[in-house]
Amino acid sequence: MAEPASFVGERGLRSxxxxxxxxxxxxxxxxERRHAFVASVAAEDAAGMTVLGTSVTPVRARRRIAPDSDDSSVFILYAVSGSGELTHRRGVERVAAGSTIVIPAAESFDVSYAERSSLVFVCVPGAVAESYGRLHGPIRSVPLGRVGRVVTSALEYLPGGGDPAAAAAVRAVVELAATGGASASTLRDRADRVIDEHLGDFRLxxxxxxxxxxxxxxxxxRAFDGEGVAHAVRQRRLEAAAQRLRAHPAVPVSAIAADLGFGSASRFAAHFRERFGQSPRDWRG
Incomplete structure (x- = not known):
């Protein structure tokens, strides 16, 4: 990637x-610590898109978009390192090393990075995004398989934008984001990973x-072979609840139920008894 521009301190934050x-x-x-702020930004153009790499100390950011926005561009966030959360109207996406998140430019969000983070963004103009039919949609995490993680990590070392290999890498990452991180694993395997990552998400x-x-x-x-997505999600949540009930005996049952996406403690107890033959409290022993 091109030589980065550096930003330091309160004046650097403004720049x-x-x-x-x-x-x-x-x-x-x-x-929060403006005088200790340090960041860098570098950008490359490749395949009609811009790849922007940034390293930044802990910050919070907010973007608010008018409901009638017609911005059709899309941003793909790849986290090289660090940790944080991106909150939007449908829920929360976790930012961690290796995570990839699709962010339509017309969506509002809040994001916070709890530690120094290294991030790469692929900025896809609206005209280019149209050629990837399934790239548009809500803000969402993309569950990359092993091959997807290897391809996406190439963004960190992107050579000059005129390099054909750079353009191919960018196109591959955008295609992965558009297809939901397609890899050699089965659709059910990928769905199970997303379920595990979002057990407490009310959108699940x-x-x-x-x-x-x-x-x-x-x-x-069809990938759930007659079991049904709702049933599979509930069963996975119940299995996680059973583990937590015994691992954390001091945590209230209602708190565990809420944390795992059960809207009602009584409904959770009924499902738990049906699944394990005991109430949550009896299960703890």
Whole structure:
């Protein structure tokens, strides 16, 4: 990637906001320790898209979009290192090393990075995004398989934008994001991984899973071979609850139920008894 521009301290934070607004999208960026703020930004153009790499100390950012926004561009976030959370109207996406998140430019979000993080963004203009039919949709995490992780990690070492290999790598990453991280693993395996990553997410269901995986709801239902997505999600949540009940005896049953996406403690108890033949409290012994 090109030589990065560096930003240090309170004045650097202001310049960093301007650089992000020009290179990525305008957003409010706040650092709790402004005098200790350090960041860098580098950008390359490849395959009609811009790849932007940034390293930044802990910050919070907010982007608010008008409901009638017609911005059709899309951003693909790949986390090289660090940790954080991206919150949007449908839920929360976890930012961690190796995670990939698709962010339509017309969506509002809040994001926070709890530690120094190294991030790569692929900025896909609307005209280019149209050629990837399934790239549009909600903000969502992409569950990359082993091959997908290897391909995406190449962004960190992107050579000059004129390099054919660089353009091929960028196109491959965008295609992975559009298809939900297709890899050698089966669709059911990929769906199970998404379920495990979002057990406490109230959105978790057929529509959310289909969107995250880039497939139609009908295709996804077939992958569950008659079991049904809702049933599979509930069973996985109950299995996780059984483990937590015994591992954390001091945590209230209602708190575990809520943390795993059960809207009602009484409904959770009924499902738990049906699955394990005991109430949650009896299960703890």
């Amino acid at each position: 960093f906001r301007d650089a992000v607004a020009v290179s990525l999208v305008p957003q409010e960026i706040v650092a 269901g057929l529509g959310f899973l289909a969107g995250a995986l880039g497939v139609s709801p009908r295709t996804l239902e």
